[in-house]
Every structure is written in C-alpha cells, then in structure tokens.
Amino acid sequence: MRNPILFILILFACLLPAAPAAASDADYHYRGHVAITPESGFLKASWVIEVRDRADNHITFFIRDTLGNVSVQGDDVATTSLGKVEGMEDFTAIKVGLKPSGGAARQIEISYDGELISKPLPHNINTISSEIIELNVDSFWFPIDKRFSKVLSADVTIDVPGTWHGLSTGEVQTEEGKIRVINTDPRLDIAFTLAKAPRLTQASGFEIFDLRATDAGIEALGKTAAACMTELNARFGQTQPLPVAKLVVTSRNAGGYARENYIVLTDIGDTPPDRLTQFICHEFGHYWARGAAFKTVENWLNEAFAEYTGFVGVRTILGEEAFKGQLERFANQIEGKDLPPIWTEGATERSPYLVNYRKAPLVLAEFEKQIGRDSFLRIVQRFFAQPVKTTPQLLTTVSEVAGPEASARFKEMLAK
Numbered sequence: 001m002r003n004p005i006l007f008i009l010i011l012f013a014c015l016l017p018a019a020p021a022a023a024s025d026a027d028y029h030y031r032g033h034v035a036i037t038p039e040s041g042f043l044k045a046s047w048v049i050e051v052r053d054r055a056d057n058h059i060t061f062f063i064r065d066t067l068g069n070v071s072v073q074g075d076d077v078a079t080t081s082l083g084k085v086e087g088m089e090d091f092t093a094i095k096v097g098l099k100p101s102g103g104a105a106r107q108i109e110i111s112y113d114g115e116l117i118s119k120p121l122p123h124n125i126n127t128i129s130s131e132i133i134e135l136n137v138d139s140f141w142f143p144i145d146k147r148f149s150k151v152l153s154a155d156v157t158i159d160v161p162g163t164w165h166g167l168s169t170g171e172v173q174t175e176e177g178k179i180r181v182i183n184t185d186p187r188l189d190i191a192f193t194l195a196k197a198p199r200l201t202q203a204s205g206f207e208i209f210d211l212r213a214t215d216a217g218i219e220a221l222g223k224t225a226a227a228c229m230t231e232l233n234a235r236f237g238q239t240q241p242l243p244v245a246k247l248v249v250t251s252r253n254a255g256g257y258a259r260e261n262y263i264v265l266t267d268i269g270d271t272p273p274d275r276l277t278q279f280i281c282h283e284f285g286h287y288w289a290r291g292a293a294f295k296t297v298e299n300w301l302n303e304a305f306a307e308y309t310g311f312v313g314v315r316t317i318l319g320e321e322a323f324k325g326q327l328e329r330f331a332n333q334i335e336g337k338d339l340p341p342i343w344t345e346g347a348t349e350r351s352p353y354l355v356n357y358r359k360a361p362l363v364l365a366e367f368e369k370q371i372g373r374d375s376f377l378r379i380v381q382r383f384f385a386q387p388v389k390t391t392p393q394l395l396t397t398v399s400e401v402a403g404p405e406a407s408a409r410f411k412e413m414l415a416k
Ligand SMILES: [Zn+2]
Pocket: 011, 014, 282, 286, 302, 303, 306
C-alpha cells in the first residue's frame, strides 16, 4: 500500500442544520439563475431570495469579493449598502433593510458577476474548470446570511455550455446547456458538482459520481455504501429512513466534506475497509446525529454519535474483530494526551477534534459495554428522534431507559 492515509477525513465545516424539515420550514427560498463560462471561470448570477421570517427586517449577506457589479433591488427593499465586515476581509457584505412585512414573504433581488475563484481555494474544493465545476458555501458563490445558521431551499438554473452531469444534495435535472438544481429540504448550503464525463454508479439508495481516471476502490465503496444503508436503516431508520446518498469521488488526497446525504470523498483507491466503513457510516449517521448546537460544547453529540454509527457499521459489516481494532485505533490516537472533559454542566465552548471525534465516541462504546447493546440502542433511537439535542436531554433519556444510577455514571464519564 503506497499511502495508507490517502483518505483524509477533514470535513470543512460539517454543516448540520437542526433537523430534517419540510421546505416551508426554510428561512429563505432562493430562486436563481447562474451562467458559468468554464474556460474563464466567469460567473453571472441573479437571485430572487424570498424571506420567510416576517420579523427579520435587517439582513446581511456575504459574497466573495472577487464578484462585482452587485445590484440589490425589489419592492420590499427599503435600504441597501455594500461594505466590508471586520474578520471577513475576502467578502463583500450586502446589507439589506426590508420594508415591514404585510404578511406575505418578502423578496430581495440580488445580482452580480465576476471571476469567482481568481486564485485557487484550499484543496481546490471550489473549482470552475472546463471539466469539473464544484461549488459550495465555502467559496461564497451565492449570497449567504452572515449568521451562517439560516436554512434555505433552492431552485437554481445553471447555464453552462456543453453536456454536463450533475450531483447535489437535492435533485439535479440536466439538459443540453442547462442544469437545474432543486433543493427542497432546507439546508445551510447550495452544494453541487458538475462534470463532463464522470463515471456513474447507480444503485438502490445511492449514486456514485467518480471524477478520477481510475476505478480503484469504487466497487468497495459501492458495497460499503449499500451495507451502511442497510445496517443503519435497520437500527435507526424506523421513522426516518436515510435519503438517497450522493457520493462524489475526487482525485484529491485531502479535502473531503459532507452535506448530509451529499458526500464528497478524497481518492478512496487505497482506503482500508474499516476506515471506509467508519467514514461512510459516520456521514450517513449524521442524518440522525445532528441538531445539537454545532458551534458549542454540544457539538460532541453530533460527532460522537455519528462516530458511533460508524462503530455500528464496522461491527455489523466487518465483524467484532474489526470493531475492536477500530476502538484501539481511536484509543491510540488520544493516548497520553491531556484532553478536556467531553461535557460538564455550564460548559459552553466547542471541544477540540480529538474530544468530539475520538474521546467521546470511545466513552459511548464503553458505556454501551456497561449497560448492554440493546439498552444502548434504545437510548440512541430515542435520542435520534429528538429534533433538537442537548446533553441534559440525553442524560434524561439514559435515565429513562437504563435508570438514574446509570445516568449518573454516564454523566461522570463525560466529565472526566
Ligand atoms: Zn461528522
């Protein structure tokens, strides 16, 4: 094996909105038209942004400051100004004052153009080239509310010469020179990949879009995705089964990320089965393991429970030995390190990666061993059914299923 760590699990802002919800729960609906010239990287966008919150009269959006000719219009718009915000130097802040709502949703029309990516962004994740167009919120290609917590549904038509295939969190309709991306579920991002000649795998429950020049690892990825889908749905999908997963395999060796069911992977050619299973099941698991405030200490709930679904995947798909190996690998990564507690009453700060992704899932596995897999599964199922998740609420669930003593013990384990 040339390089066992080809598969780097950095998730650029693993974005987790509060809960699966209907389109009507979106804060905004974006209707957009974007023309892209792949050769030059030039982009020309116009949006009608519907503001659903009737009380929100002052909104600031950011776009990348390589974009110019910004125009803001609309009958509901009272004031507009463009400027910079401290700490966000690479972006143009579009401040919009809205007239009071008369009851209906108000609309803001924003248009701009320019060469979005005038110099490469980290890991080339956001890219416009004659073969591949990959965009997400990290490039600020669409106007994003400065609070970075508002969810939006979207219907975007992309004009791009030639024949392209597309993949996004939602639905992608393609016809010659026109691609329509429709995201009905509210999300924090409009993320998509277009490619001239991807290799496609379609199976029940998932689609794979391979952008590499090789097939290495693709069969294993398909099998892993199918197995994660089956095993996780059997345990956690009773009321909310996983949506169709969209997997993009890139030739990058760093810079994977996930937007729930839309998962962009680094080159998986050399990835060992346990890591691949852990990773895919982790990302699928976020469909339920989300809804804890992700900028706070509570983010441990999102990540540790997603890692736990990874453990369940490894254990059921690859067997007990592989599961043990996974626990050891996690334990080795934190051995001898002085790490803060996972959670204590009154804590607010988001914990470091090794706490949320390594220490905390190991504690979940340890607690599962103490109370038994069946009891722990019942706790996780109940916990996943909560749209908004907090540690005190988890402790209550533990108490209900396994008793107050077990809950007190678990609380101590989190505070170590
Ligand atoms: Zn995650």
